[in-house]
Amino acid sequence: MLQTETRPLRHHLEGQQAAGRYFWGANGNVAFADLCGGTSLAGHLNELAGRSVLLAARDQLAAAVALIELDGVARRMVLCPPDVAAEHLAEIAANAEVDAIVSDRDAADFAALGIPLHVPAATSIDKVGAPPTGRCRTEWLLLTSGTTGAPKLVRHDVASLTAPIRSGAQAPIWGTFYDIRRYGGLQIFFRAVVGGGSLILSSAGEAVADHLGRLATHGVTHLSGTPSHWRRALMSPMARAIAPRYVRLSGEIADQTILDNLRAFFPHAGVGHAYASTEAGVAFEVNDGLAGFPTSFVDIGQGDVDIKIEDGSLRLRSARTAACYVSRDAPALLDADGFVDTGDMVELRGERYHFIGRKGGIINVGGQKVHPEEVEAAINRHPAVWASLVRARRNPITGAIVVADVVLRDRSTAGHGLTAQTESEIVAMCRQNLASHKVPAVIRFVASLDVSATGKLVRQAARDA
Amino acid sequence: MSIKLTVISEIEQIAQQHQKWLAPLTDDSILMNTGLDSLCFAVLVARLEDRLGVDPFSTSDDISFPVTLGDFVRVYENAAN
DSSP states (O other), X not given: OOOOOOSOGGGGGSGGGGTTOEEEETTEEEEHHHHHTXXXXXXXXXXXXXXXXXXXXXXXXXHHHHHHHHTTTSSEEEEOOTTSOHHHHHHHHHHTTOXXXXXXXXXXXXXXXXXXXXXXXXXXXXXXXXXXXXOSOOEEEEEOOSSSSSOOEEEEOHHHHHTTXXXXXXXXXXXXXXXXXXXXXXXXXXXXXXXXXXXXXOOTTOOHHHHHHHHHHTTOOEEEEOHHHHHHHHTSGGGGGOOOSEEEEOSSOOOHHHHHHHHHHSTTSEEEEEEEETTTEEEEEEOSSOSSEETHHHHHOBTTBEEEXXXXXXXXXSTTSOXXXXXXXXXXXXXXXXXXXXXXXXXXXXXXXXXXXXXXGOEEETTEEEOHHHHHHHHHTSTTEEEEEEEEEEETTTEEEEEEEEEESSGGGTTSTHHHHHHHHHHHHHHHHSOGGGSOSEEEEOSOOOBOTTSSBOOOOSOOO | OOHHHHHHXXXXXXXXXXTOOOOOOOTTOBGGGXXXXXXXXXXXXXXXXXXXXXXXXXXXXXXXXXXXXXXXXXXHHHHHO
Protein backbone atom coordinates (compact mmCIF):
# COMPACT_ATOMS: atom_id res chain seq x y z
CA MET A 1 0.00 0.00 0.00
CA LEU A 2 1.33 3.35 -0.97
CA GLN A 3 1.96 5.65 1.89
CA THR A 4 1.43 9.21 0.81
CA GLU A 5 3.61 11.80 2.49
CA THR A 6 1.79 15.09 2.83
CA ARG A 7 3.47 16.70 5.83
CA PRO A 8 5.82 19.60 5.08
CA LEU A 9 9.47 18.60 5.25
CA ARG A 10 10.14 20.60 8.39
CA HIS A 11 8.18 18.00 10.35
CA HIS A 12 10.93 15.47 9.70
CA LEU A 13 13.38 17.63 11.64
CA GLU A 14 11.34 18.18 14.75
CA GLY A 15 12.29 17.22 18.28
CA GLN A 16 14.48 14.19 18.80
CA GLN A 17 14.45 13.42 15.09
CA ALA A 18 16.92 16.22 14.43
CA ALA A 19 19.64 15.19 16.84
CA GLY A 20 23.05 14.59 15.29
CA ARG A 21 21.85 15.18 11.75
CA TYR A 22 23.44 17.59 9.27
CA PHE A 23 23.67 18.93 5.79
CA TRP A 24 27.39 19.09 5.11
CA GLY A 25 28.37 21.43 2.28
CA ALA A 26 31.74 22.21 0.74
CA ASN A 27 31.91 25.50 2.64
CA GLY A 28 29.99 24.90 5.83
CA ASN A 29 27.27 22.85 7.41
CA VAL A 30 23.83 23.20 8.94
CA ALA A 31 22.60 21.14 11.89
CA PHE A 32 18.99 20.01 11.50
CA ALA A 33 18.41 20.89 15.16
CA ASP A 34 19.25 24.55 14.41
CA LEU A 35 17.16 24.57 11.25
CA CYS A 36 14.20 23.17 13.17
CA GLY A 37 13.88 26.24 15.36
CA GLY A 38 15.35 28.85 13.05
CA THR A 39 15.45 30.33 9.58
CA SER A 40 18.03 31.22 6.98
CA LEU A 41 15.72 33.59 5.18
CA ALA A 42 16.12 36.57 7.51
CA GLY A 43 12.49 37.03 8.39
CA HIS A 44 11.22 36.90 4.82
CA LEU A 45 9.49 33.53 5.17
CA ASN A 46 6.09 35.15 5.74
CA GLU A 47 6.50 37.26 2.62
CA LEU A 48 7.20 34.12 0.59
CA ALA A 49 4.03 32.40 1.73
CA GLY A 50 1.80 31.45 -1.20
CA ARG A 51 4.26 32.62 -3.81
CA SER A 52 5.85 30.90 -6.80
CA VAL A 53 9.53 30.98 -5.88
CA LEU A 54 12.49 30.61 -8.21
CA LEU A 55 15.15 28.97 -6.04
CA ALA A 56 18.37 29.88 -7.82
CA ALA A 57 21.20 29.49 -5.32
CA ARG A 58 24.77 28.84 -6.38
CA ASP A 59 25.52 27.07 -3.13
CA GLN A 60 23.84 23.69 -2.65
CA LEU A 61 23.80 24.05 1.12
CA ALA A 62 21.81 27.30 0.82
CA ALA A 63 19.46 25.54 -1.60
CA ALA A 64 19.01 22.52 0.70
CA VAL A 65 18.10 24.77 3.63
CA ALA A 66 15.68 26.84 1.54
CA LEU A 67 13.93 23.69 0.25
CA ILE A 68 13.19 22.65 3.83
CA GLU A 69 12.01 26.13 4.79
CA LEU A 70 9.85 26.77 1.75
CA ASP A 71 8.07 23.41 1.58
CA GLY A 72 4.59 23.94 2.92
CA VAL A 73 5.02 27.73 2.78
CA ALA A 74 5.51 28.61 -0.89
CA ARG A 75 2.81 27.72 -3.40
CA ARG A 76 5.46 26.54 -5.82
CA MET A 77 9.25 26.17 -5.93
CA VAL A 78 11.27 26.07 -9.12
CA LEU A 79 14.49 24.16 -8.47
CA CYS A 80 16.99 25.93 -10.66
CA PRO A 81 20.43 24.27 -10.96
CA PRO A 82 23.35 26.69 -11.28
CA ASP A 83 24.15 25.66 -14.86
CA VAL A 84 20.86 26.86 -16.35
CA ALA A 85 21.64 29.34 -19.12
CA ALA A 86 20.72 32.94 -18.30
CA GLU A 87 18.78 33.28 -21.56
CA HIS A 88 16.38 30.53 -20.46
CA LEU A 89 15.56 32.07 -17.09
CA ALA A 90 12.94 34.46 -18.44
CA GLU A 91 10.98 31.68 -20.12
CA ILE A 92 11.24 29.47 -17.03
CA ALA A 93 10.07 32.31 -14.79
CA ALA A 94 7.16 33.14 -17.10
CA ASN A 95 6.01 29.54 -17.44
CA ALA A 96 6.13 29.03 -13.68
CA GLU A 97 4.53 32.42 -12.98
CA VAL A 98 7.40 33.21 -10.65
CA ASP A 99 6.81 36.15 -8.31
CA ALA A 100 9.75 35.77 -5.91
CA ILE A 101 13.40 34.75 -6.11
CA VAL A 102 15.46 33.14 -3.38
CA SER A 103 19.13 33.29 -4.32
CA ASP A 104 22.62 33.83 -2.98
CA ARG A 105 23.44 35.73 -6.16
CA ASP A 106 23.30 39.47 -6.63
CA ALA A 107 19.74 40.73 -7.14
CA ALA A 108 21.04 42.63 -10.19
CA ASP A 109 21.64 39.27 -11.94
CA PHE A 110 17.86 38.85 -12.08
CA ALA A 111 16.85 42.47 -12.69
CA ALA A 112 15.84 41.73 -16.28
CA LEU A 113 13.20 39.26 -15.08
CA GLY A 114 11.27 41.98 -13.27
CA ILE A 115 10.42 39.77 -10.28
CA PRO A 116 9.06 41.90 -7.41
CA LEU A 117 10.63 40.07 -4.45
CA HIS A 118 14.26 39.00 -4.05
CA VAL A 119 15.22 37.20 -0.84
CA PRO A 120 18.85 36.36 -0.11
CA ALA A 121 19.55 32.66 0.42
CA ALA A 122 22.02 31.96 3.20
CA THR A 123 23.50 29.13 5.21
CA SER A 124 23.54 30.92 8.57
CA ILE A 125 20.53 30.10 10.72
CA ASP A 126 18.87 32.74 12.93
CA LYS A 127 17.21 31.32 16.00
CA VAL A 128 13.84 33.03 15.96
CA GLY A 129 11.69 30.67 17.94
CA ALA A 130 9.08 28.82 15.99
CA PRO A 131 9.22 29.74 12.29
CA PRO A 132 5.91 29.89 10.45
CA THR A 133 4.51 26.43 9.82
CA GLY A 134 3.27 25.97 6.30
CA ARG A 135 0.10 24.13 5.52
CA CYS A 136 0.30 24.38 1.78
CA ARG A 137 0.96 21.42 -0.54
CA THR A 138 3.88 23.01 -2.31
CA GLU A 139 4.51 22.20 -5.97
CA TRP A 140 8.10 21.22 -6.71
CA LEU A 141 9.03 22.15 -10.27
CA LEU A 142 12.08 20.39 -11.69
CA LEU A 143 13.86 21.24 -14.90
CA THR A 144 14.41 18.49 -17.45
CA SER A 145 17.89 18.21 -18.83
CA GLY A 146 19.59 17.07 -21.97
CA THR A 147 17.57 18.78 -24.63
CA THR A 148 18.22 21.91 -26.62
CA GLY A 149 16.20 25.06 -26.00
CA ALA A 150 14.66 26.08 -22.70
CA PRO A 151 14.33 23.21 -20.22
CA LYS A 152 10.82 21.89 -19.60
CA LEU A 153 9.34 22.22 -16.14
CA VAL A 154 8.05 19.04 -14.55
CA ARG A 155 5.67 19.27 -11.60
CA HIS A 156 6.11 17.03 -8.58
CA ASP A 157 5.21 17.34 -4.91
CA VAL A 158 6.54 15.78 -1.72
CA ALA A 159 4.15 12.85 -2.13
CA SER A 160 5.40 11.90 -5.62
CA LEU A 161 9.03 12.56 -4.71
CA THR A 162 9.00 10.46 -1.55
CA ALA A 163 6.80 7.63 -2.88
CA PRO A 164 9.78 5.45 -3.90
CA ILE A 165 11.41 5.68 -0.48
CA ARG A 166 11.14 2.68 1.81
CA SER A 167 12.42 2.74 5.33
CA GLY A 168 15.91 1.31 5.31
CA ALA A 169 19.14 1.76 7.18
CA GLN A 170 19.27 3.51 10.55
CA ALA A 171 20.55 7.08 10.24
CA PRO A 172 22.22 6.67 6.85
CA ILE A 173 24.87 9.20 5.90
CA TRP A 174 24.09 9.87 2.30
CA GLY A 175 26.38 11.34 -0.27
CA THR A 176 25.74 12.05 -3.92
CA PHE A 177 27.78 13.22 -6.86
CA TYR A 178 24.61 14.80 -8.25
CA ASP A 179 23.39 18.33 -7.67
CA ILE A 180 20.29 18.11 -5.46
CA ARG A 181 18.37 20.39 -7.85
CA ARG A 182 18.38 17.47 -10.34
CA TYR A 183 16.01 14.54 -9.90
CA GLY A 184 18.81 12.06 -9.16
CA GLY A 185 20.23 14.30 -6.44
CA LEU A 186 16.85 15.33 -5.09
CA GLN A 187 16.00 11.67 -4.49
CA ILE A 188 19.05 11.44 -2.23
CA PHE A 189 18.10 14.70 -0.46
CA PHE A 190 14.72 13.12 0.37
CA ARG A 191 16.26 9.81 1.41
CA ALA A 192 18.42 11.70 3.90
CA VAL A 193 15.70 14.04 5.20
CA VAL A 194 12.75 11.64 5.31
CA GLY A 195 14.89 8.59 6.07
CA GLY A 196 16.33 9.94 9.30
CA GLY A 197 19.83 10.54 7.94
CA SER A 198 22.29 13.24 7.00
CA LEU A 199 23.53 14.41 3.61
CA ILE A 200 26.96 15.34 2.27
CA LEU A 201 26.38 17.72 -0.63
CA SER A 202 28.47 17.98 -3.78
CA SER A 203 29.73 21.33 -5.01
CA ALA A 204 30.10 22.47 -8.61
CA GLY A 205 33.74 22.87 -9.56
CA GLU A 206 35.08 21.00 -6.54
CA ALA A 207 37.94 18.60 -7.34
CA VAL A 208 36.89 14.94 -7.22
CA ALA A 209 39.61 14.16 -4.65
CA ASP A 210 38.38 16.97 -2.36
CA HIS A 211 34.80 15.76 -2.62
CA LEU A 212 35.85 12.19 -1.84
CA GLY A 213 37.87 13.53 1.09
CA ARG A 214 34.76 15.20 2.54
CA LEU A 215 32.72 12.03 1.99
CA ALA A 216 35.38 10.11 3.92
CA THR A 217 35.59 12.70 6.72
CA HIS A 218 31.84 12.55 7.38
CA GLY A 219 31.74 8.76 7.10
CA VAL A 220 29.50 8.33 4.07
CA THR A 221 27.50 5.09 4.25
CA HIS A 222 25.30 5.45 1.16
CA LEU A 223 26.62 7.03 -2.04
CA SER A 224 24.91 7.69 -5.35
CA GLY A 225 25.88 8.90 -8.80
CA THR A 226 25.77 8.15 -12.50
CA PRO A 227 28.08 5.52 -14.02
CA SER A 228 30.14 8.45 -15.38
CA HIS A 229 30.38 9.96 -11.89
CA TRP A 230 31.53 6.60 -10.53
CA ARG A 231 34.14 6.02 -13.25
CA ARG A 232 35.57 9.44 -12.49
CA ALA A 233 35.57 8.78 -8.73
CA LEU A 234 37.24 5.37 -9.03
CA MET A 235 40.08 6.94 -10.99
CA SER A 236 40.97 9.06 -7.95
CA PRO A 237 43.34 7.58 -5.34
CA MET A 238 41.01 9.16 -2.73
CA ALA A 239 38.33 6.59 -3.61
CA ARG A 240 40.24 4.25 -1.26
CA ALA A 241 39.36 6.57 1.62
CA ILE A 242 35.62 5.87 1.52
CA ALA A 243 33.86 2.66 2.53
CA PRO A 244 30.17 3.00 1.72
CA ARG A 245 27.79 0.19 2.63
CA TYR A 246 25.55 0.96 -0.32
CA VAL A 247 26.60 2.09 -3.78
CA ARG A 248 23.87 3.32 -6.09
CA LEU A 249 23.91 4.10 -9.79
CA SER A 250 21.28 5.93 -11.81
CA GLY A 251 20.89 8.42 -14.64
CA GLU A 252 22.73 6.43 -17.30
CA ILE A 253 22.78 2.79 -18.35
CA ALA A 254 24.69 0.75 -15.77
CA ASP A 255 26.54 -1.82 -17.84
CA GLN A 256 27.91 -5.05 -16.42
CA THR A 257 31.47 -3.74 -16.49
CA ILE A 258 30.87 -0.79 -14.14
CA LEU A 259 28.75 -2.95 -11.81
CA ASP A 260 31.56 -5.52 -11.62
CA ASN A 261 34.17 -2.80 -11.11
CA LEU A 262 32.24 -1.31 -8.20
CA ARG A 263 31.65 -4.67 -6.58
CA ALA A 264 35.37 -5.46 -6.80
CA PHE A 265 36.34 -2.02 -5.45
CA PHE A 266 33.80 -2.02 -2.59
CA PRO A 267 33.54 -5.73 -1.71
CA HIS A 268 31.50 -5.04 1.44
CA ALA A 269 28.96 -2.74 -0.20
CA GLY A 270 25.65 -3.54 -1.80
CA VAL A 271 25.71 -2.30 -5.39
CA GLY A 272 22.40 -1.37 -6.96
CA HIS A 273 21.20 0.52 -9.97
CA ALA A 274 17.98 2.48 -10.08
CA TYR A 275 15.88 3.44 -13.04
CA ALA A 276 14.44 6.92 -12.75
CA SER A 277 13.66 9.95 -14.86
CA THR A 278 12.60 13.46 -13.98
CA GLU A 279 9.18 12.84 -15.50
CA ALA A 280 8.51 9.28 -14.36
CA GLY A 281 10.25 9.33 -11.00
CA VAL A 282 12.06 6.28 -9.62
CA ALA A 283 10.55 3.22 -11.26
CA PHE A 284 12.60 0.38 -9.86
CA GLU A 285 15.86 -0.62 -8.28
CA VAL A 286 17.92 -3.63 -9.33
CA ASN A 287 20.04 -5.13 -6.58
CA ASP A 288 21.15 -8.50 -7.96
CA GLY A 289 24.39 -7.11 -9.36
CA LEU A 290 23.37 -7.68 -12.95
CA ALA A 291 22.80 -5.17 -15.75
CA GLY A 292 19.26 -4.76 -17.07
CA PHE A 293 16.20 -5.95 -15.19
CA PRO A 294 14.23 -9.21 -14.95
CA THR A 295 11.18 -9.70 -17.16
CA SER A 296 9.19 -10.32 -13.96
CA PHE A 297 9.29 -6.54 -13.36
CA VAL A 298 7.08 -6.13 -16.43
CA ASP A 299 4.85 -9.12 -15.76
CA ILE A 300 3.97 -8.32 -12.16
CA GLY A 301 5.01 -4.69 -11.76
CA GLN A 302 7.15 -3.27 -8.98
CA GLY A 303 5.05 -2.35 -5.98
CA ASP A 304 2.94 0.58 -7.06
CA VAL A 305 4.68 0.97 -10.43
CA ASP A 306 3.24 -0.55 -13.59
CA ILE A 307 5.75 -1.25 -16.34
CA LYS A 308 5.13 -1.99 -19.99
CA ILE A 309 7.26 -2.20 -23.12
CA GLU A 310 5.72 -0.76 -26.26
CA ASP A 311 7.51 -0.23 -29.58
CA GLY A 312 10.69 -1.21 -27.75
CA SER A 313 10.54 1.62 -25.23
CA LEU A 314 10.00 1.44 -21.50
CA ARG A 315 6.73 2.95 -20.23
CA LEU A 316 5.81 3.57 -16.62
CA ARG A 317 2.71 4.39 -14.61
CA SER A 318 2.78 5.22 -10.92
CA ALA A 319 2.11 7.74 -8.19
CA ARG A 320 5.78 8.74 -8.49
CA THR A 321 5.15 10.14 -11.93
CA ALA A 322 5.15 13.91 -12.22
CA ALA A 323 1.72 15.48 -12.46
CA CYS A 324 2.40 17.34 -15.70
CA TYR A 325 4.65 19.64 -17.61
CA VAL A 326 4.18 23.26 -16.63
CA SER A 327 4.29 25.53 -19.62
CA ARG A 328 2.07 27.16 -22.15
CA ASP A 329 2.41 24.71 -25.02
CA ALA A 330 3.67 21.63 -23.28
CA PRO A 331 3.06 18.21 -24.78
CA ALA A 332 0.98 15.70 -22.86
CA LEU A 333 3.12 13.88 -20.33
CA LEU A 334 0.94 10.79 -20.03
CA ASP A 335 -0.72 8.58 -22.63
CA ALA A 336 -4.41 7.66 -22.49
CA ASP A 337 -3.72 4.86 -20.00
CA GLY A 338 -1.65 7.10 -17.72
CA PHE A 339 1.77 5.77 -18.80
CA VAL A 340 4.86 7.94 -19.40
CA ASP A 341 6.97 6.96 -22.40
CA THR A 342 10.51 7.20 -21.01
CA GLY A 343 12.12 7.14 -24.47
CA ASP A 344 14.57 4.54 -23.16
CA MET A 345 14.80 1.56 -25.49
CA VAL A 346 15.12 -1.99 -24.14
CA GLU A 347 15.87 -5.35 -25.71
CA LEU A 348 14.87 -8.76 -24.41
CA ARG A 349 17.80 -11.15 -23.95
CA GLY A 350 16.82 -14.38 -22.23
CA GLU A 351 14.95 -13.58 -19.03
CA ARG A 352 16.13 -9.97 -18.80
CA TYR A 353 15.49 -6.67 -20.46
CA HIS A 354 18.62 -4.69 -21.24
CA PHE A 355 18.75 -0.96 -21.89
CA ILE A 356 20.17 -0.28 -25.34
CA GLY A 357 19.86 3.50 -25.65
CA ARG A 358 17.65 6.51 -26.21
CA LYS A 359 14.90 6.62 -28.80
CA GLY A 360 16.24 9.89 -30.19
CA GLY A 361 19.93 8.92 -30.09
CA ILE A 362 19.92 6.37 -32.88
CA ILE A 363 22.69 6.38 -35.49
CA ASN A 364 21.48 5.44 -38.95
CA VAL A 365 24.13 3.45 -40.86
CA GLY A 366 22.80 2.91 -44.38
CA GLY A 367 19.26 2.43 -43.03
CA GLN A 368 20.29 0.16 -40.15
CA LYS A 369 19.87 1.43 -36.62
CA VAL A 370 22.56 1.60 -33.98
CA HIS A 371 22.19 2.70 -30.36
CA PRO A 372 25.49 4.26 -29.25
CA GLU A 373 25.07 2.84 -25.74
CA GLU A 374 24.97 -0.80 -26.86
CA VAL A 375 28.23 -0.32 -28.74
CA GLU A 376 29.76 1.38 -25.68
CA ALA A 377 28.75 -1.57 -23.51
CA ALA A 378 30.53 -3.92 -25.94
CA ILE A 379 33.69 -1.77 -25.99
CA ASN A 380 33.71 -1.38 -22.19
CA ARG A 381 34.01 -5.15 -21.79
CA HIS A 382 37.61 -4.98 -22.98
CA PRO A 383 39.77 -5.11 -19.83
CA ALA A 384 42.01 -2.21 -20.93
CA VAL A 385 39.04 0.12 -21.49
CA TRP A 386 37.89 2.53 -18.79
CA ALA A 387 35.13 4.39 -20.62
CA SER A 388 33.91 5.03 -24.14
CA LEU A 389 31.67 7.34 -26.11
CA VAL A 390 30.17 6.23 -29.40
CA ARG A 391 28.86 8.74 -31.91
CA ALA A 392 27.89 9.13 -35.52
CA ARG A 393 30.24 10.43 -38.15
CA ARG A 394 28.93 11.68 -41.45
CA ASN A 395 29.77 9.39 -44.33
CA PRO A 396 29.26 9.76 -48.10
CA ILE A 397 28.52 6.04 -48.60
CA THR A 398 26.16 5.08 -45.77
CA GLY A 399 25.08 8.50 -44.50
CA ALA A 400 26.74 7.85 -41.16
CA ILE A 401 29.13 5.41 -39.60
CA VAL A 402 29.87 4.53 -36.01
CA VAL A 403 33.03 5.93 -34.42
CA ALA A 404 34.24 5.66 -30.84
CA ASP A 405 36.30 7.72 -28.42
CA VAL A 406 37.93 5.46 -25.87
CA VAL A 407 39.60 6.21 -22.53
CA LEU A 408 42.04 3.50 -21.44
CA ARG A 409 42.53 2.45 -17.83
CA ASP A 410 46.23 3.11 -18.14
CA ARG A 411 46.11 6.47 -19.80
CA SER A 412 49.90 6.63 -20.16
CA THR A 413 49.63 4.21 -23.09
CA ALA A 414 47.42 6.56 -25.11
CA GLY A 415 49.23 7.84 -28.14
CA HIS A 416 51.80 5.03 -28.10
CA GLY A 417 52.17 2.00 -30.34
CA LEU A 418 50.55 -0.20 -27.70
CA THR A 419 47.17 1.19 -28.64
CA ALA A 420 47.23 -0.41 -32.11
CA GLN A 421 47.07 -3.84 -30.51
CA THR A 422 44.31 -2.72 -28.13
CA GLU A 423 42.37 -1.22 -31.04
CA SER A 424 42.45 -4.51 -32.96
CA GLU A 425 41.32 -6.38 -29.87
CA ILE A 426 38.42 -3.98 -29.26
CA VAL A 427 37.31 -4.27 -32.89
CA ALA A 428 37.57 -8.07 -32.74
CA MET A 429 35.55 -8.11 -29.53
CA CYS A 430 32.87 -5.86 -31.03
CA ARG A 431 32.69 -8.07 -34.11
CA GLN A 432 32.00 -11.07 -31.89
CA ASN A 433 29.15 -9.36 -30.09
CA LEU A 434 27.65 -6.89 -32.56
CA ALA A 435 26.35 -6.80 -36.12
CA SER A 436 28.90 -5.43 -38.64
CA HIS A 437 27.28 -2.01 -39.03
CA LYS A 438 27.51 -1.47 -35.23
CA VAL A 439 31.26 -2.10 -35.03
CA PRO A 440 33.14 1.20 -34.75
CA ALA A 441 34.82 2.07 -38.04
CA VAL A 442 37.31 4.33 -36.32
CA ILE A 443 38.51 4.24 -32.73
CA ARG A 444 40.22 7.26 -31.25
CA PHE A 445 42.02 7.05 -27.92
CA VAL A 446 41.42 10.13 -25.78
CA ALA A 447 42.54 11.21 -22.30
CA SER A 448 39.02 11.90 -20.99
CA LEU A 449 35.38 12.26 -21.98
CA ASP A 450 33.19 15.27 -21.26
CA VAL A 451 30.68 14.77 -18.47
CA SER A 452 27.82 17.26 -18.17
CA ALA A 453 26.66 19.08 -15.05
CA THR A 454 24.06 16.32 -14.70
CA GLY A 455 26.79 13.68 -14.50
CA LYS A 456 26.12 12.14 -17.88
CA LEU A 457 28.38 11.66 -20.87
CA VAL A 458 27.99 14.60 -23.22
CA ARG A 459 26.45 13.26 -26.42
CA GLN A 460 26.47 15.56 -29.37
CA ALA A 461 24.46 15.43 -32.54
CA ALA A 462 26.08 13.71 -35.51
CA ARG A 463 28.93 15.72 -36.91
CA ASP A 464 32.36 15.30 -38.36
CA ALA A 465 35.06 13.87 -36.14
CA MET B 1 53.69 5.76 -48.10
CA SER B 2 52.11 6.67 -51.43
CA ILE B 3 48.39 7.29 -51.62
CA LYS B 4 47.97 4.10 -53.62
CA LEU B 5 49.79 1.99 -51.01
CA THR B 6 47.82 3.65 -48.23
CA VAL B 7 44.54 2.82 -49.96
CA ILE B 8 45.57 -0.80 -50.56
CA SER B 9 46.79 -1.33 -46.99
CA GLU B 10 43.52 0.05 -45.57
CA ILE B 11 41.48 -2.14 -47.94
CA GLU B 12 43.41 -5.21 -46.84
CA GLN B 13 42.98 -4.36 -43.17
CA ILE B 14 39.23 -3.70 -43.50
CA ALA B 15 38.74 -6.91 -45.49
CA GLN B 16 40.50 -8.82 -42.73
CA GLN B 17 38.49 -7.15 -39.94
CA HIS B 18 35.20 -7.70 -41.76
CA GLN B 19 36.23 -11.24 -42.70
CA LYS B 20 35.83 -10.64 -46.43
CA TRP B 21 37.66 -12.67 -49.03
CA LEU B 22 39.61 -10.17 -51.10
CA ALA B 23 40.27 -10.63 -54.85
CA PRO B 24 43.79 -9.74 -56.05
CA LEU B 25 43.99 -5.93 -56.30
CA THR B 26 45.11 -4.23 -59.51
CA ASP B 27 44.38 -0.80 -61.02
CA ASP B 28 41.69 -2.42 -63.16
CA SER B 29 39.95 -4.22 -60.29
CA ILE B 30 36.26 -3.39 -60.27
CA LEU B 31 35.61 -2.07 -56.75
CA MET B 32 32.28 -3.82 -56.38
CA ASN B 33 33.94 -7.12 -57.29
CA THR B 34 36.80 -6.84 -54.80
CA GLY B 35 34.79 -8.54 -52.10
CA LEU B 36 34.09 -5.42 -50.03
CA ASP B 37 30.50 -4.38 -49.32
CA SER B 38 29.20 -0.83 -49.00
CA LEU B 39 29.81 -0.78 -45.23
CA CYS B 40 33.45 -1.65 -45.91
CA PHE B 41 33.69 1.25 -48.36
CA ALA B 42 32.10 3.57 -45.82
CA VAL B 43 34.75 2.53 -43.30
CA LEU B 44 37.47 2.89 -45.95
CA VAL B 45 36.47 6.47 -46.77
CA ALA B 46 36.41 7.39 -43.07
CA ARG B 47 39.82 5.89 -42.35
CA LEU B 48 41.37 7.45 -45.44
CA GLU B 49 40.04 10.82 -44.31
CA ASP B 50 41.90 10.34 -41.03
CA ARG B 51 45.11 9.20 -42.73
CA LEU B 52 45.16 11.52 -45.73
CA GLY B 53 43.20 14.47 -44.36
CA VAL B 54 40.69 14.53 -47.22
CA ASP B 55 37.27 13.08 -47.98
CA PRO B 56 36.85 13.86 -51.69
CA PHE B 57 33.35 12.38 -51.77
CA SER B 58 31.99 14.81 -49.19
CA THR B 59 33.88 17.92 -50.21
CA SER B 60 32.75 17.92 -53.83
CA ASP B 61 29.24 17.42 -55.16
CA ASP B 62 30.13 16.35 -58.69
CA ILE B 63 32.32 13.34 -57.99
CA SER B 64 30.68 10.14 -59.07
CA PHE B 65 31.84 7.11 -57.19
CA PRO B 66 34.75 5.50 -59.10
CA VAL B 67 34.39 2.12 -60.75
CA THR B 68 37.92 0.72 -60.61
CA LEU B 69 40.56 0.75 -57.92
CA GLY B 70 42.73 2.92 -60.20
CA ASP B 71 39.90 5.47 -60.48
CA PHE B 72 39.44 5.41 -56.72
CA VAL B 73 43.13 6.10 -56.06
CA ARG B 74 43.09 8.94 -58.61
CA VAL B 75 40.21 10.65 -56.85
CA TYR B 76 42.35 10.81 -53.70
CA GLU B 77 45.47 11.85 -55.61
CA ASN B 78 43.55 14.69 -57.25
CA ALA B 79 42.03 15.78 -53.98
CA ALA B 80 45.43 15.79 -52.28
CA ASN B 81 46.95 18.04 -54.96
